[in-house]
Amino acid sequence: MYQSSMLGKPARDWTRLEQSYRGRMERGNAISGNKIVPHQDAVALMEAVIESGDRVCIEGNNQKHADFLAAELARCSPKRIHGLHIVQSNIALPTHLDVFENGLAEKLDFCYSGPQGVRISRLVKDGQVKVGAIHTYLELYSRYFCDLTPHVSFIAADAADRDGNLYTGVNTEDTPAIVEATAFKSGILIAQVNRIVDRVPRVDVPGDWVSYVIESPKPYYIEPIFTRDPAVITEIQILMAMMVIRGIYEKYGVTRLNHGIGFDTAAIELILPTYAADLGLKGKICRYMSVNPCPTLIPAIESGFIDGIHCAGSEVGMSDYVAARSDVFFIGRDGSMRSNRVFCQLAGHYADLFIGSTLQIDLEGNSSTATHNRITGFGGAPNFGSESRGRRHASPSWLLAGQEASRDPHRMPRGRKLVVQLVQTFSDPTSPTFVERLDAWTLKDSFGLPLPPVMVYGDDLTHIVTEEGIANLLLCDDLAEREQAIRAVAGYTPVGLGRDRAVVTRLRAKGAVVYPEDIGVDKRLATRDLLAARSIKDLVRWSGGLYDPPARFRNW
């Protein structure tokens, strides 16, 4: 019988994680005797609380990095700690890979490795890094709540009080996701903070979730990666931005969207107050955005174009401006912005449109930023740049795109998210953006990846905008039409020159290929005069002096 078989078994201990936590804390407390640990004791603390084979997260996102703790971990003895499984979003700092070279860590699950892409490739080939998988941010943080929960996490905050309450300020970013998973599964949470204070401006992480706090000898590293100088935006980018506004934003009535972070989308932002306003589109497009506070958004915000922005992280120099615009941004009671990457990614995933750039697009519309010798990973673009198949609420944009995608009026109707790639046909004179075969295939073979690393899949993509025109993939009946629509906007690349002019004419007649003159885009306006701001200084002026650009962007 059921009951009797249970009775025959020895009782299982269901609190092993909790006991492990207590043991780790006892060893840690023996080092410090206090929640606040002097930075000189960081290595001793780590060697006390980390166990070999642990899953470890070092917080490091696009911007904020627990850089002091990363460096201290790399100094730990591999005799004391080894076989670590690093589970973290970014491999951005040299110290992130030092822990592998120094023999502390073996396995890696991550999302993005921009600046370390070449070195990580070498370590993978040498067998020093065993990659579990390369994720998007949302995937990795989802796995934190399944099978990749960290045993120990190192996080970064602006300030802490003596009870360990943390203030993450404008750069909250990924901290809540890491903290939630670690603290509630008996994990050790160590925070590096820029300063210890008597009272934090607001509590972003409650102190009783935090195991130890270390005041870092210097503030955490942060990089201005979302600042685009309007001075280098070209007329071609302005022409493409005009096509996006008329051919996509106006046509579908796109109000909720996510912009990539390149110059191409900055050009769109900078002609909202001029070109789009003249078209009478204020209040009709671009009202809610899921983006970092990019400085090039300032003129559109000041013009009353944008009602709301939720940010994944902050941007250097934007804090005062953002704080003064609490109707637009999400602001704490302390007056500073609250960012949150997971929520921003979710908001962008369920928005009406994603638009961004890429390095290569193939004939099916698959795109990739992979180049053959570097493992750079995915970051957040695939979650923004994909159809949201779980979406159920309707909007005019979603419904119109769904109608265009429908091939059979007898089948169940559903809406469709717009996923747009905005690219010039050549990324440099010898590198066509449009290719027959993505470099991602070579990368797959070189590194034994399970699949070619595709950023946005062709069947999620709805539009490609180039300086030539717009390919509307929703209106293509089959892969052959899709290929010709892509060739039609591929310009003078070999892919573009291979187009069948008769098919392109037919596709143009049904709107699957759109050229500027078809949507009333006057090329004479495609000059830098159309930009609401033509320099960083113009942006400062638009902000009423609140935007404080980093020194490297100041040339006055």
Add this chain to the structure above:
Amino acid sequence: MEHLEFRFPGRPGLVWKAEGKLVGVVGSGNLEVLIEPADLKGDCLATISTSIVGFGETWRQVLTDFMERHTLSDIRISINDGGATPAVVSLRLDQAVADYLGAAQ
């Protein structure tokens, strides 16, 4: 430097009556385009001086597409190129024609 010349049969339509139209500046936008009326028995003639050698076929394609987009005859196009992309060349040519049409209205 490479010098290229392409002659296209004109198509009756827009008659270029205005004075020559210079668009673009070599120093800033790496391309200078001059479009002017000329008696070419209805044809159009494009002459190109470019600092980038070996892209004659691309120039031919870009100019063929330009001629297809507009109905032009009896015009001479002089291009002084410092390495502009086909996109910039097309944009400057189209801007010159659009400017002319706008002025003629």
